[in-house]
Amino acid sequence: MDVVAELRGCLARALSGMAARGLLERGPELSRLAVEPSRDAARADLVTNAALAFGPAWTGPGAGQGTRRLAEALAGEIAREPGVADVAVAGAGFLNVTLATRRLAEAAAGVLAGDPVPTLARPGAVVDVTVAAPGPGPRGPANLDHLRAVVVGDALGRLLAGTGHGVAVRCAGDRPWDRHGLPWLGVALPWASVAAHQPAGEAAAARIEVRPGYAGRVSEAAGTIVVPVARCRLAANTGVPASADGFDADAVDALRFALLCRERSSGLDFDPAAARDRSHAGPLFDVGYAHARAVRTLRGVAGPEADRPSWRDALSRPGLVGDRDRDLLRPVALFPHAVGRAVAEHEPQRLAGLLRDLAAAVHRQWNRSKDQPQLRFVNEEQRDLTKARQGLMMASAIVLKSGLRLFGIAAPDEMR
Template sequence: MHLFETLKQRVTTIAQGEGLSVGLDRIAVETPRDPTHGDLATNAAMVLAKPAKRNPRELGEIIAARLVEDPLVAGASVAGPGFVNITIAPEAGAKVVKAALDGAAFTRLAETDAPQKVNVEYVSANPTGPLHVGHARGAVVGDALANVLALRGHAVTREYYINDAGSQVDALARSAFLRYREALGETIEIPSGLYPGDYLVPVGEALAREHGEALRDMAEEAWLPIVREVSIAAMMAAVREDLDVLQIRHEVFFSERSLQVPTDIVAATIQRLEGEGLIYQGVLPRPKGQADDWEDREQTLFRSTQYGDDIDRALKKSDGSYTYFASDIAYHDDKIQRGFDRLIDVLGADHGGYVKRMTAAVAALSHEKVQLDCLLCQLVKLYRAGEPVKMSKRAGDFVTLRDVVDEVGADPVRFMMLYRKSDAPLDFDFAKVTEQSRDNPVFYVQYAHARCASAKRQAVEALGADVLDDLSEAAAEQLVDAGEKALIILLAQWPQVLAAAADSAEPHRVAFYLHELASALHTQWNRGKDDTALRFVNAEARDLTRARLALVEAVQAVLRTGLSALGVSAPSEMR
């Protein structure tokens, strides 16, 4: 049973019985901020009263009076300007526990009635070196979001855009060529503008083994494409290996170069937009502050202001080649042509200026039928016991994703990258994310799952293995303690939380929810230490113990499902 949706439907039925029809879609059933006001609350009286020209408190009294006739409701009262506070009956709590016992089926209550084909593009780092810790955040956010969207019932494609065109890959090839010469015995010096990290040493050695001294005798225009291909392939293999340590895998790796070779898809896309009157020749106004890169010349421009952007955007550079934005337009058009209903780009914090122009482009390309969401992932600052972490020698100038995962493990990295909203800066302390304390969120949530398993083991020791048989038949109506009810209300929120996380593209909501659920479980466990009557396992009260074990099993099922959505393990014991 989806408690919130069930009660929302019953409130809607009451309203319709009163002849009300305007505002029904705005009715919400939620948990009140102050738990002393009740288990749930609805805004129905306030959103329905104004269009019906009725007094909201009087309407609230009618709704409350009708609600208490429902077997799921133990009490209802009107507060403030017309909120109806609801106390659920033990029968409702028992239904929630029974539904949550099957974690998969309970999660399916979050499935949408309007599934979409969704493309989530994330990481998409230039293939010029190892992934750094900033990429880790985008990788985890994108992967968890894809999981959440799939649980919501959408068909999700996980995609990586390989930036294998342009000057940065030429710089990579020149850097690898120097390592090739080094492998042949030369003493080299990496000049400014190239990549100094040791990660290119194996690429140079591989080139030397395969080509001997042949490349050294060639002109640059001859060896550059050869070295570029080998370097990109090596870097992408390393990227896949780095992502694999976080259990992140993409279904599609899309090459930027494929947009121009062998067919110039970029030109064709721009030509099509031109035919729709969205491309013109013009001069952009000088930006405030007279930016150094401003060009006072006639340019090929896209009418992005027609779709909400601040200024129109240039599509060609002064040398006649296309801008990165032009390639991005063609790439997103390719996604649209593949039939996606919703596009999600997970981007680094430095891409803030990209959002409006790309949103405008997708609106133009799809005739405003395809939704684009851009998630910005802010920087990650690394500390060890409060002290900033030094740079990685292997990478040359940054800390790699692999460095972090090798030191603390995948679970702390994944959970902590999601325990802040993606557009908020994140401080990651190696010491704190590995300590076993309530101050470490990932430990706190995993420990709650392990405690659930421990409670079941204790019950078997005290009452025999059959105490766990068919807990769906346990008399969960007995769960009337305040702490037990708090757990039940939190359990009931899971489908709602999952749906909201998917619809808003905010996977951190799942991490926050799991921490809150874990906290309620730990609180009730600790109350049992002080009051033996509240313990989950009571050898003198078998039926009550079975009811509480059903609650424990339900909490464990939701914790396990939620952690899985985040890509985090759910251990049965903490060592």
């Protein structure tokens, strides 16, 4: 289960119980309740605004300090949940929640049970995604606004299709690589494979328009969700290749992924050469290399698919994985939430960011294991620990592969 949704459910029950006991003057409007991954993993796993949102309705002791009192009361209730290790009140009333390592390990074990990508669509839901033609402004190879919007629109379409929606993705006007003199982008037509996901004869139940060259929040106008994508320009001392020579599908994937790593509402100085860098500095290379490393740890295993049940059991067993493994456990456990928020908020970079965080954790674990024998993936003297570590790396590989697949990118099993 999504560990973020699980905590949100615990908070909702606690707030409803307080309202029933007369500690809140009215029942909580749960649409205002937010739970998000913490930006500082060393401080907490999750952060919630529950006390800030409902503190003014507090009628219990110390009503003049409702937000703080509610935060303390919620902290006491949530701390008793079996999957919670610690709850701390921070600032004006935020709650920093640290999940138990055992709960993170159970979530990682769940990844081994099947496809970790959640199904988010209602039956028959069809979404029409259109990338609008660029607005007034300079044209030519230096203007990448439309290109960035095409990549974001393509990613949104793929995310919707991958989570169970019927999708049609199209681009207004002529092909952007012809318009802007970027023939190399035509090597991989971004939305061709996505359009096939629309069920024949079904009308769209929702419409999304991706609008290039604008900063701002998602809005709705005349039944259409407008998703603005901020401007994109070339970084200093860089240039855009004028031909498709040397560009294959892998190079285009690297460019697409790099464009998705920045918040779409923030301007972007884009360096095509850095995006295609075949080192850890290249975003897609780094993620692909992490997948290849995770797969490499499983070489020699007789049958990875047959071993999944024993890996799940080992991961779920208390004490085999510990705090030293949280670096890997946390992004694996947060994967379903990242996918859900990327779809709901029209923010593909949420998923791209999680994949990069997980890749960095795989590399750190790999490097630490070379110097610290207790962290190695194979321990001949502790077979159960070996199974747990192999299961964790398998779960990491599954998440990396599934996340890249949602963007239409294949994860390499080895680097060449």
